[in-house]
Amino acid sequence: MQQNDKDVPPQPLVTDTAIDAHIDAASALVGLTIDSQYREGVKLNLRATANAARTVLQFRLDDDSEPAPVFRA
């Protein structure tokens, strides 16, 4: 379970277009209607989470570095 973020390909940039397209597609798939008045707030939050995920995904972990099925502290 070795890490090395130097050889990780850059993660895609979090663009407005990608966020909008994802909200439309994912909300349809999970059966969630996003009211237009909530849309900007949802975008803001999804962008924040996408940036956090980008930070996580930029850190390479080997294929065999499985998460614990039941986490133990």
Add this chain to the structure above:
Amino acid sequence: MSESQTATQIANDVRGKRTSARAVTEKSLARIAAVDGKVNSFTDVLGERALATAENVDLRLTRGENLALAGVPFAVKNLFDVAGVTTRAGSRINRTNPAAAKDSILIERLEAAGAVLVGALNMGEYAYDFTGENAHDGAVRNPHDLAHMSGGSSSGSGGAVAAGLVPIALGSDTNGSIRVPSSFCGLFGLKPTYGRLSRARTFPFVASLDHLGPIARSAADLAAAYDAMQGPDVEDPVCTDRTSQLVSDELGKGTSGLRIATLGGYFQSMGDPEIFRAVSVVANALGAKDKVELPEAARARAAAYVITAAEGGQLHLPRLRSRAADFDPDVRDRLLAGALIPAAWVAAAQKLRRWYREQVLQIFDRFDILLAPSTPTRAPKIGQKTFELGGETMLVRPNIGIFTQPISFIGLPVVSVPVWLDDGLPVGVQVIAAPWREDLALRVANALEREGICEAPVASL
């Protein structure tokens, strides 16, 4: 009971027949009625139940039962099931649910030890909060300065204890929700090891990260409550089947021989200078000269953020579909976004959790206790949306937990201890131990209290 008495002092007086559980409970209920209008910490005051429980405690004492928490009033964040009360979890939506049939297991265990539940407490909606604000029930005000945040999401738990309404309150901590109100309200708060205390019959938030624990005004009170609540429970699949490790009798062992270090790097950036001064005060008192860094703490925090958003969004998906307009606006948009998160992000975050855990456990080969700030600032003002961290303007709500999240992410036990740097508001320092070593963190907190470095006075109201 005077409002400044600790739980341990109350229990001693009740056991020694210098007062009764009933008299103590009446005083707690009277203070709630007199003072809580200012603080707004209670959503449900259970006077009738409390007095009946107290009378039964007095009866049990006459039968010769030895009750560690005899007559100690306590209250719980309103995500704990209380028989006959609807578990609202800070929401409007859950108010139409049927009342809970049974108390949560931790309430049962505290009452078995002689404590008396007096009510349920305000909280950030569905626990997705660090501020203590709530669109439905109003903000919990910081008892030490009513214009400031109590911190959340266990906001009522912090407010009620700092106001001297009860000496012990239970809260939950997914990313910092016990440690943040403890810091802002100047209290001792224990977030035990992940899996140590059963979460049965409480409203969840993020199964991967949810913990329960006590907030109090002394380390001894934390230990007394913690001891009473330990034990296996098949109702919570995460709850450990380890033997209970009672701490109260170990508290006085002091800190001699403990290897204590301050966390550097990530934990010494992005905060007010005075916060780091508070950590230095504690480190100096403990003779802790070493500094150590947790590897990839920022990434750990990011992973906790992703898991929280995803599991929270998934939990609330049915309600988001049918009643989005009834959520607290500050919580709704976060949950809506969380319900749309790609699975690949969550799986990567969970893999990182295991890697990070292994790295951090190696640090505990060299140190017993790690010190870090609980919050990046003292309590902001109620309604404040941004603050300056490390020269950057940042949103308050998602960033109050930057120092707590990388710790709870891997379930480490922590006691947040209160430091008063001047005449202003207090701030907390995290005393962090290796998994299952709550005893060490509580011993350190107790030593700091005895040396006068940390204290948790009742607010003047």
